[in-house]
Amino acid sequence: MTVAGWTAATATASFFSSSLIQGLLVLWNPSYSLIGWQGTLLYWAVLALTLSVNTVFSKILPTIESTVLVLHILGFFAVIIPLVRLAPHSDSHEIWTHFINSGWSSMGLAFFVGLEGVAAPFLGTDGAIHMSEEIKGAARTVPKAMLSSIVINGILGFGMLLAILYCQGDISAAAESPTGYPFVAIFASGVQSLAGATVMVSIVIFMAWCNAIGCLASASRMMWSFARDKGLPFSSSLSKVQDRSLLPMAAIMVVTVSAALLGLINIGSTTVFNDIISLALEGLFSSYFIALCLLLWRRLRGDIAEENDSPEVIQEESLQPEKQLRWGPWRVKGPLGVITNFVGCVYLFIMIFFCFWPATLPVTPANMNYSSLIWGFVLIFSILYYIFWARKIYEGPVVEVGVFAA
Helix, strand or coil, rough: HHHHHHHHHHHHHHHHHHHHHHHHHHHHHCCCCHHHHHHHHHHHHHHHHHHHHHHHHHHHHHHHHHHHHHHHHHHHHHHHHHHHHCCCCCCCCHHCCCCCCCCCCHHHHHHHHHHHHHHHHCCCCHHHHHHHHCCCCHHHHHHHHHHHHHHHHHHHHHHHHHHHHHHCCCCHHHHCCCCCCCCHHHHHHHCCCCCHHHHHHHHHHHHHHHHHHHHHHHHHHHHHHHHHHCCCCHHHHHHHCCCCCCCCCHHHHHHHHHHHHCCCHHHHHHHHHHHHHHHHHHHHHHHHHHHHHHEEEHHHHHHHEEECCCHHHHHHHCCCCCCCCCCCCCCHHHHHHHHHHHHHHHHHHHHHHHHCCCCCCCCCCCCCCCCHHHHHHHHHHHHHHHHHHHHHHCCCCCCCCCCCCC
């Protein structure tokens, strides 16, 4: 599930970037139509650039990602300032009291179906985990990075959401924009300049592409580490690291090719972006849900030792000392931690259920959410692979210990 989710996340970021380029073409040339196969070719070009950064320029990848964080924050202000300054503002009463359910039977159902769009911007916050073996002091640094990304993106995202709502103008016209993205039309009508809107959208395109770079890096490391544990088919090949570059080239290429194949959905479906987002959410949230349920169960049973407990204490309290878990330096303690885990399980269950739903009504073969088919195939294949093969060779995470001379 995690492998499929991260592959879909890579595809999501790349497709968002490429489809926005097509949106700019429509903005400048209204007679241009969004043709599926052209979008797929453009998507593959973005993937190729993403692959080149993760391979050819891999040595400066940490520098690139640090720079992207700064550009991410600066880009936020570069977009929101001209939009808020130049666009006419809507009435606050209408913004906070007017709701559109897009044809669903109730506002409650529309709310839950719409949760997918809110959850997507926070997707991949666990990306730092899959880079842990390349991070110093990962036990503390990784949790801080994950929480920091949620706080920063949550604040910036909510601020941008308010700006879009207050500067939306005619929301019906924006929703029917031929660019495929209402916010592109909002930018254009707000600043009253195609050139200005193009610059603003270009910032979003660049940041989406940078997101794809990080997703591919995390997805390939996750696939490589799982293959090293013999948890995937062809693990002997996927777990190899290139001697010269020290990169998991096989894993990088498999993730890239798999993401490229997802782009073929664009040829026959008008809602390909929603399908790929749904697949990413379904895959990652399913893996989170399983892990969080097991953590909650272990926590309630008291199977997790304290960080400072001695090996003797662990052995006395555990029936299986070799499998005894130990808390790390970063956690929410006591009843609050249990409540947090429980709420997380409930939230993930709701999200997984509604990620299978189509985004619009009425449902047709063209706008159907086909991500459920891919998710179901991955789930069934994973179960069968484990039953007939993986359980015989998989022994859990491999712990590598390095010995350094003083």
